[in-house]
Amino acid sequence: MTAASADKPRRSRPVRVADAIKDWVVERNLQKGDRLPSEAELMERFGMAKGTIREAMRILEAQGLIETRTGPGGGSFIGEVTADRAKALLANYFYFNELSVADIYQLRRVLEPELAASLAGKLSDDQLAALEAVVAQYPEPAKTAEEERDQHVASLAFHRRLANFSTNPLLAFVVSFMGRILTDLTVYRQLYDPPNPELYEKGLAYQTDLIAALRDGRAEDARAIMRAHMETAEALMQRQEAQVLRRFIAE
Structure with missing residues (x-):
């Protein structure tokens, strides 16, 4: 491990997964309102446990990047970060x-x-x-x-x-x-x-x-x-x- 990498703060697993989800969204050019995969699909796609996926989604929601809707037709959707x-x-x-x-x-x-x-x-x-x-x-x-x-x-x-x-x-x-x-x-x-x-x-x-x-x-x-x-x-x-x-x- 180099001195630079040793000084760099370690990022938590949910933060790394949140970044991976953002990269996945950008690669597919998803737009506001587009539906994200289900929790089970995200677990399989990123090889992470349910708790990690949920925490990553909470991070993205706090940033305004996704919206979660409940009820019929609910799920996670691409949000919009306002100015x-x-x-x-x-x-x-x-x-x-x-x-x-x-x-x-x-x-x-x-x-x-x-x-x-x-x-x-x-x-x-x-x-x-x-x-x-x-x-x-x-x-x-x-x-x-x-x-x-x-x-x-x-x-x-x-x-x-x-x-x-x-x-x-x-x-x-x-x-x-x-x-x-x-x-x-x-x-x-x-x-x-x-x-x-x-x-x-x-x-x-x-x-x-x-x-x-x-x-x-x-x-x-x-x-x-x-x-x-x-x-x-x-x-x-x-x-x-x-x-x-x-x-x-x-x-």
Whole structure:
């Protein structure tokens, strides 16, 4: 046994069987709603006892990959992992990795300008109105830490909403997920206290200008506005992060 394999955590038998079932599903290109073999058939196919198969199926069900139905016509069927569930699982993973503001913005600075450019001139009136409705939630600077927190959350919702308009599902997922974890980071590290009027004023101006560029189909302007927005937001958020850290140390 090599040192690397010795350090690698041993995976339980049900976990290995769950992975084998997933591989089997992918190989056969099964789709949502397709029925899986019965428990007896799975036992025979994978050469495992009933208890192991049942535990493997519970793992897959917890992941949202299968659905179990009872009664006539019941059984196990291919499920669908929703975007929200996938983001929740990933958020749990990154929660223990001590992400920083810089980590998140390293990706935001690359992806979000391209997202904005790709959507210029392609959004419907309803989609543009939806973005304007988000901006309308923060018409003036926050007066309290609680208002600042709500404004941060709403401002990040603007970016998630924009991402969801993308026709590229991977780009939409990644940008939306970054908005989610930055929201979580802002809330549990209290990066909204004290209120930051400069972040508010510049963020509002960038988002307003961006909507105009998207409406007019000005792709290069949309890219430049979003890039400046990300660079400014990163600098101000890092300043806020440092201020919170200093306050924590002082306490």
